[in-house]
Amino acid sequence: MKRISILAAAFVFGGLSLFAQIDRSKAPQAGPARELKMTTPQSFKLDNGLTVIVAENHKLPQVRVDLYLDYTPVTEGNKAGITSMVGELMRAGTASYSKEKLDEAIDFMGADLYASSRGGGFSTLKKHLDKTMGLFSEVILKPTFNNNEELTKLKKQALTGLEAEEKNPDAISGRVMNVLLYGKNHPYGEYVTKESIESIGMDDVKTFYNTYFKPGKAYLTFTGDITVAEATALAKQYFAGWAAGTAPDNPAAAMPAAGKTRIVLVDLPTSTQSVITIGNAVNYKKSNADYFAGVLGNSVLGGGSFGRLFNNIREDKGWTYGAYSSLNDDYNLMGTFEASAKVRNNVTDSAIVEFMNEIRRIRDTKPEAEELNIKKAEYTGMFALRLERPETGASFARTVLTEKLPADFYTNYLKNINAVTPEQVQSTMSKYLNVDNMVILVVGKAEEVGPALAKMGYPLEYADKFGNPISNPAEKKSAGDVTGTQIMQKYIAAIGGDKKLKKIKSISEKFSVSIAGAPVELDGTMKRMAPNKNMSEITMQGMPLMRRVFDGEKGSMSQMGQAKPMDEKELADAKAKTGLFEQMSYKPEQLKVDGIVTVNGKDAYKVIVTENGENSSEFYDVESGLLVKKESQSEGEDGKMITSVTEYPEYSETGGIKQPSKMVITAGEQVLTFTLKSRVFNKDVSALDFQ
């Protein structure tokens, strides 16, 4: 017994010391890379032209089925937004199922079945495959398009989404970049508007469906625990009845000529950072001989957190949270090269210099072999990880067919990646990165970033939020010798005149208030009484959210019933107002005319108003004399300065006096719209309202 244990102990310790030969001080070397086992899925065509692809994988008893319609990109035109609704409307009722019955049946299988303008798909356990396939073919082949409630719901959601994006710099940047590169009538350049969504009717959706849901260029893929024979039988049973036909090829509008490298600035006055996107359109396809050099070249330049852009602009300079680039292939029309980052206002020009330096460097010099090898290793690993999902194999098979690639494109993928040379990277990047014909798009605060951008040596152009060229929105034209007092007099005359205004002792207004992107509708009340009493309140379903009140002497601000008295400065500001129409009491020395600028496409005088030592800007339409915008700075919770902007796009008349009937207040990215419901003068207001 003892002998054995000694022997065993010797083995234990011997074994341990043997194993302990590892050197902990550095990372272990990678073992030899195992060759990827890639099975080629089977594919065949049904008589009606539908291509069926089967990627067998019997590890788990589940099957995924996808239908993909490979029609060329559609120009949606004045119905832009329609493609996002087609699928959900197909899913909202079929020949044999109401939406409710369909929901019930789909849930019963536990299948996540969906449809879209490009087809649809579901996943299911093998044992429910036949039944779920039946439901899927119903949705794809027999939608009734009679659920108008669903259409109304989808349009409402789309409009809410659009509203939420109104001041979102990323959304603006993406939309404008597409317009600049592709043109706004091109399928990749067009964008959704309120009008285009509102104009979508059920007939449009039906027409879309009837035009594009054809088996001719459609691909039905089966992935998972299924044999070719089983898939063939199911495809025939459920989709052989799909009437033959092919979706039309869609002509795409010509793209704008590239032109010289230029900066395009979209003004977002509330921005504290600039969204920079630099790029050009590229004729880059997977079938191009230099495809793999492009993949690696982009990875060296701006792929992930170890690319040159990231190292330079984030790690080295600390100007941004991330800087990346992408080289996007497109087999139908045109792809893009884009490099982007978000940076603080005051380094916008410096960041562009660094971007352009890096773009030039990867064109002008070949990367070090070591730098390229690291990227090859990273790419090899990522490719293996992607293959884990059986769906990847199926989508590879489909891509080979739709993009007309050699059958061994994906089996040779890594071999080709690893064969790329530094010289090839350089020549490919100089081919695709058109450093002399690029768009440098900046979405940011024109007033702050514009002057520095103008000095960079590139032409500087301006565009609105939809990419239409405009003149410099921050540019000031001379206002001549007009004085602030004259502008105020014109305003007072425009809203009704001195005589009428003096008779007004109080104003009571009710508004509906909406917050962009939020589904709630709030109520707003404002009451004012001469000389300076005022109260404003926002409620939700009768519950007060915010209330600000000033009775001439003291005031408070409350949120959710918790009141906070006004501080000295706020009180001084409130007391300084000496009339319901403050323009009547501005003194000449308070006003400074700062030229003529453009507000929403129209000339307006910019007047800097100084009150209690603080400046704000007011903009008066040159033609009508009306106040169209106010801009002021305030300190936010975190000590950062926030610019808040109030726009007055509409006025209405009550008793011969014009007042704004719509106000849009923007603070940071939040947008509140006040729409007037009622207004009365000299009624409905008492001193009690201000306590």
Place this chain on the structure above:
Amino acid sequence: MKKVISLLCMGGFVLGVGAQGVKFTEYTLPNGLHVILHQDNTNPIVAVSVLYHVGSKNEKEDRTGFAHFFEHLLFEGSANIKRGEFDKYIASSGGTNNANTSQDRTFYYELLPSNQLELGLWLESERMLHARVENVGIETQREVVKEEKRLRIDNQPYSDAFSRVLWENLFKKHPYRWAVIGSMEHLNAAQEADYKDFYKTFYVPNNATLSIAGDIDIEKTKQLITSYFSAIPKGTGTIPRPNVQEDPITQEVRLTYEDKNAQVPAVLYGYRTPKQTDNDAYVLDIIGNVLSNGESSRFTKEIVNKKQLALYAGSFLWGLEDYGVFLCFGLVNQGVELSTLQKEMDAQIEKLKSEGITREELEKQINRLEKDFVARNATMAGIAENLANYHVYYGNTNLINTEIDTYRKITVEDVKRVANKYLNSNQRVVIDVKPGQQ
């Protein structure tokens, strides 16, 4: 002699479970590290994971947030890994990694090309053997965690109500009463010694499960594991685990919470339920799905779609090691009073209690669970995590293949009984969340 026995145990046993099951090998190293291996050579990738059996419930009440803090701290590096380089090793191999913390556990994983298995073992063994637990990293990660709290909790609607307020009202004694993110004051107040002590107590092989799934050779992997992990010393102290019984809740606890991030009023119900290994927990899981999983579920169909009282209405069981929480949550639709929505949610719960559910509804739920159950094992990362969970929480790793049978045994009578036992208004916490200042 003990060592010899352990050594023999290392031979392990391989469990075969039919064509579709997940096969695995498991054994325990002499230092207490439990190892589970699943071999699947289909693709050249491997998931390496370590589950430490420490979560917020193992914290001291004046040092809350430690478990989650460690999830961050242990990416700071080790004696052999420079600060900030942990992630770089993984990214440059083409892999991905992440970690997460719950009330019961802290879980780390790497997904790597399989020829980098050794890299994963090196990184995880470095973390277990001699991670950098020192002031410079502590300071850095304190800021990162504060930023995470700002991002995920302080600036997210309903987040504080869900992760903190509900728990402190449902639990009075058990450490589930505090939020996983814990208290920033506690983290600030803690000294380097507190952190070192936490590391020595919980980050020991005898409190860890190493679970590996993917393109491996079992025998070679065992050798590598021995090389990297067997020299890590076993923890010397006992590992504190709470053993606390809560008193039953006998009267509804109702409160209003003002949430500055919320734009829509909401209501949140929480019912305290038994631990996740209890059979009734399985039934409650079904009930959560009956109420709100899928377009045809009761809340979604009746409250959201038909009556349009809510933008969203959901329910689910949050199962844990010592207790569970059954949650219901409703967001009112425009123009609807919160009380109207509550009445309707209550009516649906009461209907379920008085009438139960149909056999068809139950079958629908089993179908869905069965599909999810299969799908959860579709990836190597999923398998590695499930194996570790079943071992640690249920003491039965093979539940990865058999747990669905427990659900299949559930009857419509069980559903009615369990609903009546736990989903009573006098046993719950109700939080009215209103937009506002907090």
